Amino acid sequence: MFRNIVDIKKEVAVLDIGTSTVCAAIMKREKSEHSNTSLGLLGETRVLGVGYQLAKGMKVGVINDFESLEEAILGAVASAEKEAERTIKSVFVSIPTWAIESHAVESSTSIGQIPVDEIHLSSLLNFDTSEYIDEHKEIIHTFPISYSVDGNSGIKDPRGTVGNKLSATFHVLTAPSLFLKNIRNCLNRNNIEVLGFINSTYASTLATTLNEETSSGVTIVDMGGATTSVACLYDGVPLYFGYIPLGGQSITDDISKVLRITRASAERLKILHGVSGNITGDEQVLVTRVDEYGEEHAQNISRKMLDAIISARLEEILDKVQEHIYNCGADKVMYQSIVLTGGGSQLSGLSEFIRLKKYFSDVSVRLGKPIGVTGSHDFVRTQAFASTAGTALYCLGEFAGKNFQDKGKSIWQRLMIWFKRGV
Numbered sequence: 001m002f003r004n005i006v007d008i009k010k011e012v013a014v015l016d017i018g019t020s021t022v023c024a025a026i027m028k029r030e031k032s033e034h035s036n037t038s039l040g041l042l043g044e045t046r047v048l049g050v051g052y053q054l055a056k057g058m059k060v061g062v063i064n065d066f067e068s069l070e071e072a073i074l075g076a077v078a079s080a081e082k083e084a085e086r087t088i089k090s091v092f093v094s095i096p097t098w099a100i101e102s103h104a105v106e107s108s109t110s111i112g113q114i115p116v117d118e119i120h121l122s123s124l125l126n127f128d129t130s131e132y133i134d135e136h137k138e139i140i141h142t143f144p145i146s147y148s149v150d151g152n153s154g155i156k157d158p159r160g161t162v163g164n165k166l167s168a169t170f171h172v173l174t175a176p177s178l179f180l181k182n183i184r185n186c187l188n189r190n191n192i193e194v195l196g197f198i199n200s201t202y203a204s205t206l207a208t209t210l211n212e213e214t215s216s217g218v219t220i221v222d223m224g225g226a227t228t229s230v231a232c233l234y235d236g237v238p239l240y241f242g243y244i245p246l247g248g249q250s251i252t253d254d255i256s257k258v259l260r261i262t263r264a265s266a267e268r269l270k271i272l273h274g275v276s277g278n279i280t281g282d283e284q285v286l287v288t289r290v291d292e293y294g295e296e297h298a299q300n301i302s303r304k305m306l307d308a309i310i311s312a313r314l315e316e317i318l319d320k321v322q323e324h325i326y327n328c329g330a331d332k333v334m335y336q337s338i339v340l341t342g343g344g345s346q347l348s349g350l351s352e353f354i355r356l357k358k359y360f361s362d363v364s365v366r367l368g369k370p371i372g373v374t375g376s377h378d379f380v381r382t383q384a385f386a387s388t389a390g391t392a393l394y395c396l397g398e399f400a401g402k403n404f405q406d407k408g409k410s411i412w413q414r415l416m417i418w419f420k421r422g423v
Contacts, residue, residue: 020225047375051079203390208368223344248344274348
């Protein structure tokens with residue numbers, strides 16, 4: 001039932017295919033006495049080499065230019081290889097949330113009035129997927145949500161419980177087989193093996209959240225270029241994934257269209273001035289506009305006008321994020337903290353804007369940067385690197401300080417570690 005598990009390694013290569021950038025990285029696990037990541041990976045993870053390219057050949061929902069996507073992927077891989085002075089022969093791939101679909105799957109097995117053991121737990125994984133998942137999809141993750149014995153629900157560890165029937169509810173994530181096949185083909189024909197896939201928002205969660213947050217309830221808002229993804233976790237288990245087809249590029253496009261300037265100039269204005277939501281003065285901003293004849297002209301515009309453009313789109317994104325949270329019920333059971341991550345969350349003034357507009361009231365809101373990740377580039381310590389870093393943490397495999405390949409552990413212990421990984 002589980003996907004193939006990557007052997008624990010000291011070094012891994014990962015590929016993060018996002019909506020605005022493709023990032024490849026070679027990373028190394030370094031031991032220490034301290035545990036400082038969300039699921040307790042011991043030590044730090046050092047980036048040996050990183051490369052990134054603008055995402056090409058793909059839009060939300062489909063790969064529309066295979067050769068352009070391949071070019072972006074290979075460009076990122078080549079840069080990572082050059083810096084690390086290593087050759088990438090295999091990678092673990094992070095895929096965007098728009099490519100996944102959630103399924104609630106129930107499974108039961110008879111326990112014959114004897115204590116629940118590892119064999120019973122293992123049999124729960126043999127459920128028939130055809131009832132829930134069609135032949136055109138592949139399973140990416142399987143997360144256990146809850147267990148019950150003879151109808152008594154809410155059981156976290158059913159071992160030793162006596163009854164007649166053991167049941168479990170799983171949160172299963174799938175992705176289109178054709179989408180995954182295209183990615184495999186792109187890498188395989190360049191002599192790179194795909195070891196497995198992980199959802200990028202889940203990867204961001206692993207890199208940026210703390211044990212206390214995932215236990216008490218946390219919502220991850222992963223702001224990318226073309227999409228903003230939402231993941232809600234409670235008691236360490238991802239219960240909801242969703243996305244909004246709007247992101248940082250949407251803000252850039254608005255600035256470009258309204259002010260009639262190039263996208264490059266619009267992106268520069270966005271980065272340079274950020275967002276306030278409360279501009280009151282008559283400060284002017286110099287922009288280079290393009291007229292109807294294609295000629296460029298320098299012109300001053302109101303900073304207040306620029307801020308209004310950014311604020312309008314940002315409010316739309318945050319309104320939709322709140323809708324996702326309310327619709328999945330997170331506001332009632334697991335709405336304890338919000339972690340903002342992804343490249344779009346680097347917008348200057350975002351945290352202050354959220355407080356000013358009273359989004360996510362009475363909830364702790366913070367920016368989520370990769371925890372315990374080091375490297376020669378400042379980029380690897382930013383929100384934009386979160387999903388890449390989380391993919392490496394997932395692939396390295398020593399969550400909660402436990403080696404899931406340890407042959408000395410019982411089947412149950414290994415199952416629980418696998419469950420935490422959502423393999």
